Amino acid sequence: MPLIPKSHPRAKSLLIREKLVDGFDRGLVAKEGLLAQGRGEAFDYLLGEKTGKAAKQAIKVAAAQLLQAQKPVISVNGNIAALCPKQIVRLSKQAKAKLEVNLFYANENRKKAIVKTLRNNGAKEILGTNSRFSTRLSGIESARRIVDKNGIFEADVVVVPLEDGDRTMALRNAGKVVITFDLNPLSRTSQTADITIVDNVTRAIDLLIDECKKLSKKNSKSLKKIILDFDNKKNLTENVIQIKNNLTRRARVA
Numbered sequence: 647m648p649l650i651p652k653s654h655p656r657a658k659s660l661l662i663r664e665k666l667v668d669g670f671d672r673g674l675v676a677k678e679g680l681l682a683q684g685r686g687e688a689f690d691y692l693l694g695e696k697t698g699k700a701a702k703q704a705i706k707v708a709a710a711q712l713l714q715a716q717k718p719v720i721s722v723n724g725n726i727a728a729l730c731p732k733q734i735v736r737l738s739k740q741a742k743a744k745l746e747v748n749l750f751y752a753n754e755n756r757k758k759a760i761v762k763t764l765r766n767n768g769a770k771e772i773l774g775t776n777s778r779f780s781t782r783l784s785g786i787e788s789a790r791r792i793v794d795k796n797g798i799f800e801a802d803v804v805v806v807p808l809e810d811g812d813r814t815m816a817l818r819n820a821g822k823v824v825i826t827f828d829l830n831p832l833s834r835t836s837q838t839a840d841i842t843i844v845d846n847v848t849r850a851i852d853l854l855i856d857e858c859k860k861l862s863k864k865n866s867k868s869l870k871k872i873i874l875d876f877d878n879k880k881n882l883t884e885n886v887i888q889i890k891n892n893l894t895r896r897a898r899v900a
């Protein structure tokens with residue numbers, strides 16, 4: 647991996663990009679995944695590259711929702727496996743959620759590389775790998791309609807980081823509660839999910855793990871209240887306002 651000096655003003659962002667490129671070289675990430683990262687980076691810039699107040703609130707609600715779930719599942723794609731494999735396994739343990747590999751651009755070799763990465767990072771059970779348990783989610787055309795009978799198919803809460811809008815809608819139509827990480831508050835996924843964490847997954851995932859740990863001491867009534875008090879549309883608006891305020895500030899100094 648090329649060395650990026652810590653003093654570089656965009657070091658953090660470049661390191662994340664390097665992880666993606668490295669993931670691409672290792673067969674985890676699709677070409678399209680690199681482009682999706684680019685779209686995310688642009689929104690991260692506009693958000694000020696930090697976890698805002700609205701994102702922190704969404705993280706808390708997501709933790710409450712995961713702890714309240716009966717059958718939570720985390721859907722893993724190539725970008726997630728390249729960016730934060732250790733954390734995604736830690737989150738699944740902390741939230742007692744299953745891991746399922748689910749790819750938009752289906753490819754058996756890529757799937758194997760993702761499974762290997764998850765195993766190397768401590769995952770024991772990984773769903774979405776055995777065709778005997780494959781079934782179809784209706785209302786979606788892409789390869790992502792194929793889900794695991796013991797995973798996403800029967801889940802009540804599904805975490806879909808860096809997702810595409812069609813599948814988010816299909817999951818909602820199938821009665822699932824959908825939690826997503828998406829830097830773009832305007833994307834169809836952001837607008838369709840129940841809980842949208844508008845933040846870079848590389849920053850937000852540790853916060854979500856910590857929040858799950860913290861809220862695990864709360865009773866079910868308190869968790870339900872956290873969930874009921876949340877309005878995703880309002881939260882998305884707050885993220886758009888954060889972008890607007892950043893731009894206004896920048897326009898003043900420019």
Ligand code: ATP
Binds near residue numbers: 685689811829832835
């Ligand atoms: P939609 O169909 O929901 O409108 P899209 O076509 O814009 O989505 P994709 O190209 O599928 O989206 O990309 C996935 C989304 O993931 C993008 O909205 C992008 O902003 C977001 N994204 C990319 N990288 C990250 C990241 N590191 N953290 C959080 N979100 C990210």
